[in-house]
Amino acid sequence: MDGENEFGRYLKSRRDAVPPAVAGLPDDGARRVPGLRRDEVALLAGVSTDYYTRLEQGRERHPSEQVLAAIARALRLDDAAATHLFRLGMPVPSLTAEPVTTVSRELVTLMDGMRDVPAFVVGSAQDVLAANGMADALYSGFTRFDNLLRMIFLDPFAREFYRDWDKAAEVAVGNLRASSARFPGDRRIEAVLGEISARSPVFASLWARYEVRPRTHEDKVFRHPRIGELRVHYEALAVTSSPGQHLSVYTAEPGSSAQDAFVLLRRLADARQTASNARES
Template sequence: MDRHNALGEFLTARRALVTPADVGLPADASRRVPGLRREEVAVLAGVSTDYYIRLEQGRERNPSQQVLEALARALCLDEAATLHMLRIGLPAPRLPGTTTAAVAPALQQLLEQMHGVPAFVVGPGQDILAANAVAQTLYRGFARFDNLLRMIFLDPYAREFYADWDNAAAVAVRNLRAATAVPDRRTDQVVDALTSRSPAFAALWARYEVRPRTNDDKHFHHPDVGEIRLHFEMFSVASAPGQHLSVYNAPPSTADAEKLTLLAGLSANATGNAQPQSSHS
């Protein structure tokens, strides 16, 4: 992924998503570009057209926070997208430390003790670094349980497994886009691989939509338990920056809870809780 002009690419993509009606401008039948024109964004943000063009082209690399916030309002960005733009547009000190693909033994032990719910650890680029038996049983229809993005976009089974594949794909890409505000080599590798191999990913990625995901409701079609709806929560691993613990659950005394219990029973017959191999897509 080319990060040389991340802010300019973001502005260009998001400008194309805003219609004149969104910002109170009259419709124009002669309009030849999707979304807003550069000069329209400049007027709405209170900057010169030349300055805005230089921002998009990467010739201006030191915008103020005030300018970026004005552009966020002009482009109708929500809080998550605004924060993302500030992160890529403002210089920030690099924090010490690097992400790691090694899961701490204590965290691995915790996963193995969670017998009733699917739980797994995700690293940069959405690699699956470790998973308990219930999680492996939940995802058993995939050829490999190794990287959530690769599974969604490159494994045909994903379109059977996710009841609403289009939504699952869009959510995953928005979440990945949020992670790119902090440069990470593994995430760049995943983006490059999927952009070249999946037109669906490339189209969603080009929209520059941002939405970090910390919880969600999932609807799956599982080969053993049928339709099941689970609630997803993600927790940052404080001792390992870049790693997150993902856990699924279901409300008690529901049909989904019963199916989750059945899934856990099936997983109890699995031999061991082997750590999945990380795939560099």
């Protein structure tokens, strides 16, 4: 997906993201790099500049656990980013099962039972594998409710739907980075990455940052074309029986305007279902 020496490119992207002041280093104003220099990372990690340079250039491929931990601290990596660093720096034979793209009947039944909240199942490549009526109604303004990345980057409606489109885009790319790290070489992830990179320069630029951010929960603000603004909370629940799948659920604060909006969304979902049944009969 990223060619040779992904480890080196990840190191460079992370040091570029650390301002010298954050690392406790002076900024002389004459820098040729946006963040830390190689010698500064080496100093902070307690290794030689030559050794760190060889790591970044791919000429040294067997760093110890202690060295990786020191570099993670020097680069101010959070848990997700540090885990990715270790995965790249100390690769082991993969014991992870292949991602599952078929949603179990039991999970569909559970999801459909959530009548009052939008719920949908997302796969490793951010494909929407199944959705309840509330989720279909929530995303009804999009041309297709099929892949979250395609929707965000290739459907013009996304910039109307997401009040903070920039954040939604960054989160989506960081989540795909995390998924691609868990399932290296996955053909569906490769296909989605190739398609959207070719069609969206913004996506390609965000992908090049190497931000690894698995999406687990967050607050969101949507602007629905028929219901208006919704402030919701998002939770992603891992489906342990199906690797790569997450059950995504949106909830509203009790007594909030979003909860009232969910009532309207429920009516819209029922109307869409009635219309669908009429077409099929």
